[in-house]
Amino acid sequence: MAVRARGAAPVRVALIEALSGPVGNAGEAVLRNLVWACERVNARGGVDMGGEVRRPLQIVRFDSKGQPQEALSALQSALDDGITVVAQGNSSAVAAALIEAINRHNEREPQRQVVFLNYSAVDPVLTNERCSFWHFRFDAHADMRMAALMEVLRQDAGVKSVYLIGQDYSFGQAVLREARRQLALQRPDVRIAGEELHPLARIKDFIPYVTKIKASGAQAVITGNWGNDLTLLVRAARELGYEGKFYTFYGNALGAPAAIGEAGVGKVIAVADWFPNAPGEASRRLVEAFRQRFPNPAEDYIHLRMQLMIEALAQALTRAARAAGTGGPGGLPPAVALARALEQADVTLAGQRLRMRAEDHQAQQPLMVAVMERQGAPGVPFDVEGSGYGFRVLQRIEAAAAEQPHTCRMVRPDATAPAPV
Secondary structure, eight states: OOEEOTTOOOEEEEEEEOOSSTTHHHHHHHHHHHHHHHHHHHHTTSEEEETTEEEOEEEEEEEOTTOHHHHHHHHHHHHHTTOOEEEEOSOHHHHHHHHHHHHHHHHHOGGGOOEEEESSOOOGGGGTTTOOTTEEEOSOOHHHHHHHHHHHHTTOTTOOEEEEEEESSHHHHHHHHHHHHHHHHHOTTOEEEEEEEEOTTTOSOOHHHHHHHHHHTOSEEEEOOOTHHHHHHHHHHHHTTOOSEEEESSTTSTTHHHHHGGGGTTTEEEEESOOTTOSSHHHHHHHHHHHHHOOOGGGOOOOHHHHHHHHHHHHHHHHHHHHHTOOSSSOOOOHHHHHHHHTTOEEEETTEEEEEETTTTEEEOOEEEEEEEETTSTTOOOOSTTSSEEEEEEEEEOHHHHOOOOOOOOOOTTOOOOOOO
């Protein structure tokens, strides 16, 4: 059995994320999840690098303040520090800038290449027209999430009109575009009562927006908003007494349930790869373990896909190190070997299986749609952030049903075909 080598250097992962400012709460939630995931790997001895060597994983934080230019500066700092694995997700605009910069860097400096792990940036183009050999997405992209939401909206006969609202950048625009397309296909009887894009993370008062939503007569809102843009939106809806439903990408956490309160019971619907109230003993144990590690209700936001991402990284590091023969206390396998290994990632945790599709580096996994309910209601043993409200799973979409075609034409450094899955 491999043993932890004395003095073995950690495998460092640069977290480039907004850790301050208007969406800093979302970045801190990511940090907690990644740290906890690394702690789990380290508790079993670290990453098996072959040659009787195990190395710990370590998250190194870089605050991008949510701005592409700051993120690029952080990337350069990580590169200067010799870090070869980068993680980011809470902005598709930032992710796009990082992908472009990493592509240039890896072409220019083949001896210092890096891979990019994306846990939340879900603009579909990132694994379609702008796919990259160095970029791997571990979240379902926006079109996959919208299709899952539509599985529930399609059956919601009471909704005859909707209002589309989102953040005015690539992701928010993609959500509204796909909402229009899928409504036309699956609910042509539903009228779009209004549509609006607003600046990202700059609106302090959403009362004017909700006033328009109420005046439109819309019975439901479809939004990809996240962070404070979602929290403030639903809080304004509660203040104005809006009684419609919210079909959301991220309505299950980061203050949204507490903000909307009792008015959200049976009305706030969210889509995710997994929910704390997902059926099964394995899910229950995972939630309880996370809450033991982070007992503060304000820190109660667990992302299973981030846990799976770190498991995939550990798996790929082991495979790549053994193949390259460079897993000793100091060295790491070349980034190209790690990328090839990540293309074959296939990991399971808490009953959720994630595999990486090699052709476009888009993770494939089941998705779930859930509705907000009071804690203690059937199917809701856990609340969110101590709010007294949790989410009951309405529908599980298996990975094969959630999978969508892609338009990626992957450019590979050695012009080889995709790795077998």
